[in-house]
Amino acid sequence: MSKQTILGWINENEGIFTNMAQRIWENPQIAYEEEFAAQLQMETLKDAGFKIKQNIGGVPTAFVAEFGSGQPVIGILGEFDALPGLSQTISAKRDEIVPDGPGHGCGHNLLGTAGVEAVMALKEVMLVENMSGTIRYYGCPAEEVLSGKTFMAREGVFDDLDCALTWHPGTSNVVANMSAQAMVSIKFHFRGITAHAGGAPHAGRSALDAVELMNVGANYMREHMLDGLRIHYVITNGGLAPNVVPDKASVWYYLRASTKEQVDEMLVRIKKIAHGAALMTETQVDSEMLAFCYETLPNDTLNDVMYENLKLADELVFTEEEEKFAGELVATVDPAIVAMSKRRFGVPTEDLLPTGIEYHKHMKGVTMGGSTDVGDVSWITPVGQVYTTCAPVGVQAHSWQATAAYGSSIGMKGMQLAAKSMALSLYDLLTNQEIIIKAREEFKESTAGKPYSVAIPEKVKPPVTAAVELVGI
Numbered sequence: 001m002s003k004q005t006i007l008g009w010i011n012e013n014e015g016i017f018t019n020m021a022q023r024i025w026e027n028p029q030i031a032y033e034e035e036f037a038a039q040l041q042m043e044t045l046k047d048a049g050f051k052i053k054q055n056i057g058g059v060p061t062a063f064v065a066e067f068g069s070g071q072p073v074i075g076i077l078g079e080f081d082a083l084p085g086l087s088q089t090i091s092a093k094r095d096e097i098v099p100d101g102p103g104h105g106c107g108h109n110l111l112g113t114a115g116v117e118a119v120m121a122l123k124e125v126m127l128v129e130n131m132s133g134t135i136r137y138y139g140c141p142a143e144e145v146l147s148g149k150t151f152m153a154r155e156g157v158f159d160d161l162d163c164a165l166t167w168h169p170g171t172s173n174v175v176a177n178m179s180a181q182a183m184v185s186i187k188f189h190f191r192g193i194t195a196h197a198g199g200a201p202h203a204g205r206s207a208l209d210a211v212e213l214m215n216v217g218a219n220y221m222r223e224h225m226l227d228g229l230r231i232h233y234v235i236t237n238g239g240l241a242p243n244v245v246p247d248k249a250s251v252w253y254y255l256r257a258s259t260k261e262q263v264d265e266m267l268v269r270i271k272k273i274a275h276g277a278a279l280m281t282e283t284q285v286d287s288e289m290l291a292f293c294y295e296t297l298p299n300d301t302l303n304d305v306m307y308e309n310l311k312l313a314d315e316l317v318f319t320e321e322e323e324k325f326a327g328e329l330v331a332t333v334d335p336a337i338v339a340m341s342k343r344r345f346g347v348p349t350e351d352l353l354p355t356g357i358e359y360h361k362h363m364k365g366v367t368m369g370g371s372t373d374v375g376d377v378s379w380i381t382p383v384g385q386v387y388t389t390c391a392p393v394g395v396q397a398h399s400w401q402a403t404a405a406y407g408s409s410i411g412m413k414g415m416q417l418a419a420k421s422m423a424l425s426l427y428d429l430l431t432n433q434e435i436i437i438k439a440r441e442e443f444k445e446s447t448a449g450k451p452y453s454v455a456i457p458e459k460v461k462p463p464v465t466a467a468v469e470l471v472g473i
């Protein structure tokens with residue numbers, strides 16, 4: 001039976017992929033610098049007979065690996081970037097490997113690897129059963145800065161997909177039927193006039209004043225926004241010395257909302273505030289957009305398929321040692337935060353490493369606080385997504401505790417489960433046309449009248465540094 005063949009292949013080859021995830025965890029690289037992971041995954045897939053298209057949209061670490069031919073065309077979305085400042089050993093006390101270095105605090109070492117594993121497992125069955133259809137693994141860089149998939153989408157690489165599947169490391173095995181927020185990442189650069197701050201303050205025009213007034217304006221705007229909209233900012237340049245009136249100052253904003261239209265509206269208002277601040281301080285302002293991603297559009301049809309396949313995989317079994325490590329990690333987190341996490345999705349749990357398979361139907365339509373560039377792909381083609389237990393309940397994403405968990409055998413086990421769910425679902429999609437028809441009908445309904453167009457302006461280029469160069473495949 002084919003599904004058993006897939007599960008058998010994944011179990012037999014587990015070592016290859018835990019090794020890959022481990023090595024990527026040991027070589028963490030931040031957005032647009034993921035040379036190690038991209039090179040390793042491209043080489044592995046090429047050796048397995050996949051055709052590789054690299055340097056998508058001028059991003060050296062963006063690639064597509066393809067196997068098979070004809071219809072349908074199904075994609076798996078993978079990620080592999082790390083986060084700055086989250087370097088950490090696999091231990092339950094803060095212990096950086098490289099001081100202030102990057103670390104896999106979002107588990108993307110697991111995320112991409114499970115995708116490679118799923119397409120390679122499928123390839124084996126496709127050969128044995130002489131199946132038609134095309135499977136693709138998308139090596140998507142720079143998810144953490146919310147723009148890798150947007151730049152890939154601009155190249156049209158997702159346009160001919162019938163469906164796509166993905167997953168994310170989490171703290172339970174659950175279908176992702178909730179949405180993530182749409183978001184714009186934009187910097188405002190103010191320009192003023194330098195002067196001696198003590199001797200001739202009247203001659204200066206402070207760009208920092210403009211930044212501060214802009215932030216005051218933005219904070220007053222908060223009172224007059226819809227519920228759930230979010231504004232956060234950091235001042236990236238506030239001048240160099242108190243006795244020099246700063247002629248340059250910059251502030252970096254994230255604006256989030258449950259729909260892209262709402263982010264568009266917020267952006268218009270925040271730009272007016274920036275111009276107001278410039279007017280008040282007699283400075284000039286320019287803006288620089290870095291990313292603009294859509295909210296995610298869950299697809300129930302694909303989520304249902306992934307849920308059924310999560311149940312077909314062997315149940316996760318954690319050892320006493322893993323349970324102990326989970327308890328030690330959670331003990332380092334504020335108990336109030338842990339208590340909140342245990343009530344996640346409104347369902348209380350005492351289990352630190354949940355092994356059951358959950359589907360919270362009541363979460364449909366709920367928008368979570370974070371954002372992802374998976375949102376863009378979900379407006380181009382139907383996307384199914386699940387989470388699996390890769391860290392203990394109470395450990396927060398983007399923390400050193402998460403880096404430790406995602407490098408440990410807990411993360412590896414969750415990754416195996418995700419690979420199985422994706423591989424089995426790929427099989428279903430290749431062999432049952434009805435699922436694709438249903439998923440696409442649902443997609444058509446949810447996107448009706450709102451065709452996708454890339455939200456970042458054409459002039460915005462991916463921030464790739466010249467130092468990043470991969471060996472040709």
Ligand SMILES: [Zn+2]
Pocket residue numbers: 106107108143168
């Ligand atoms: Zn992530």
